[in-house]
Amino acid sequence: MVKHWMKGIAIFSAGIFLLFSCMEVDDKPLEYEGTQQKNLLISLDTTSLGKFFNGQSAVLSGIPVVLKNHDYEGFVRTAYTDDSGWVYFDSLLNGYYIASVGVDYPFDNALDTSRVTGQQEFYVHDEVPAIDTLTVRVSGNPGLKINEIYYMGPPNKIFYFFDQFVELYNASSETIYLDGMIVCRMGPCTIGADNVTYIFQFPGEPVTGREYPVEPGEFVVLAQDAMNHVIVQGNDTLVNSIDLTDADWEFVNSQDYADTDNPDVPNLDNIEEGHRRDFMISLGDDVVLIADGRDVNYADGIDMETIIDVVEYSSSSTNVKDITEELDAGWAGTGAIKYSGQSVERIEPGFDTDNSTIDFIVLDTPTPGYHHE
Structure with a gap:
């Protein structure tokens, strides 16, 4: 009886197989259809x-x-x-x-x-x-832009923030030369850009120099310290920190004898007399400015016609602006958290409306030398 039952199952299964093998099976559609x-x-x-x-x-x-x-x-x-x-x-x-x-x-x-x-x-x-x-x-006119600023510091227990960097980007269709340009940290300004707190300069002759080109679409990373910040102080590891040994430039203050100087990376030098600190920017709010270098008389500020780009950032949306809306109408970095490994970057490389609230987003991980996807 069992044998007859098993035989029936086998015949039924074979019939099902033959039935489906004779039917045409439609292939997956090659084109999408919808209404x-x-x-x-x-x-x-x-x-x-x-x-x-x-x-x-x-x-x-x-x-x-x-x-x-x-x-x-x-x-x-x-x-x-x-x-x-x-x-x-x-x-x-x-x-x-x-x-x-x-x-x-x-x-x-x-x-x-x-x-x-x-x-x-x-x-x-x-x-x-x-x-x-x-x-x-x-976006406004293309040109050299401050494309990313990493200032928050990595998640750590030693209050480490020496892995800061500023990234530039050539958003134009022509080669731009960094010769003699200046990078400044600005304090609260009452008129234009009248309060320079740090000023570092690229080597070369401003405007006419042709020694340090930036090609169209090229990123340039300016490191506070051009070193591997992933491992510092012996074997301490900084989660989400970055390796800046391949930075394009390094801020160096010859009046700061303890300042790190990577001999393989060219320097932006401090030109402010009596200033003995590296190019360090605040983890909460600050202003970074780049100018063509025709005006380096920092005592009375930077001439407006020489300014190339300015970015003001602040973690707080209620912060009082330190610069006029003519330089930057908003803030980058609203909501960013200290010692989080976050940075601020333009929504697209070189995208600039002169309002950093619109132009920038907060990244969980910095992207030195390239743009976020």
């Missing part, structure tokens, strides 16, 4: 227009918008805004999407081509309205 539509209006954030646009609005036509699906890695589409600033995506699958913009745009009322960038996530579904707005921001 939904998404309409996006590319809206200009007027707070980011800066001094180059005088508060004017603009319709952004011909802007490429990239659409990606969260769930399908290969689902990527690009469409362009029309003369009214709208972009349309048809036949979309239900689900989550990311729409992004990142393009150079020739505004008529700007001094040069400016960077337009923005990103937004949204959900596509039958019950979700098809109309949405993607707000983009506009």
Whole structure:
């Protein structure tokens, strides 16, 4: 009886196998099919227009918008805004999407081509309205920018903050020369940039020197101390600290006999008489300025026409600004925590609206010499 039962099971299984082997099995679709539509209006954030646009609005036509699906890695589409600033995506699958913009745009009322960038996530579904707005921001003129500042110090128990660095970036299409430029830490300023507390200078002749080039798209790391900060003081390990032995430049004060000097890294030298400290910046709030070096008479501040870029940062959103809005209308680093290993970096390399609240984000881990993804 058992044998007959087992035989029946075997015959039934064979029949099922033959049935499915004769059926055609559809391959995975090579193209995505959907019925939904998404309409996006590319809206200009007027707070980011800066001094180059005088508060004017603009319709952004011909802007490429990239659409990606969260769930399908290969689902990527690009469409362009029309003369009214709208972009349309048809036949979309239900689900989550990311729409992004990142393009150079020739505004008529700007001094040069400016960077337009923005990103937004949204959900596509039958019950979700098809109309949405993607707000983009506009960067001012390209040039040499302070791209990242790492000042918070790594998580540690010895209050270590000597791994600080300032990163520069050439956001222009031409080679820029660092010869004779100055890097300053600024105190509270009442008029322009009238309160210099630290001033270090690159070697070479300001403006006309051609010894220290920075190519378009190149990052330059200025280390407080160009050493491996991951392991210091014997075998103590600093979690999330960084190795700066390959920094491009190192701040050195010859009047500070205890200052570290890596012989393999060129120096930015202190030029302030009587100043005996390294280029150390506050873990809470501070101002970093770079200028072309034509004015090094720091006693009366730095001439405005020589200033290249300024960034003010503050962990507190209620902090009173130390510099005028003409230099920087906001703060980078709001919410950053001391001894956290965090840094502040521009949302895109060289993106600058003269408002650091808009331009910068807080990174959990610093990225010397490259940009976050």
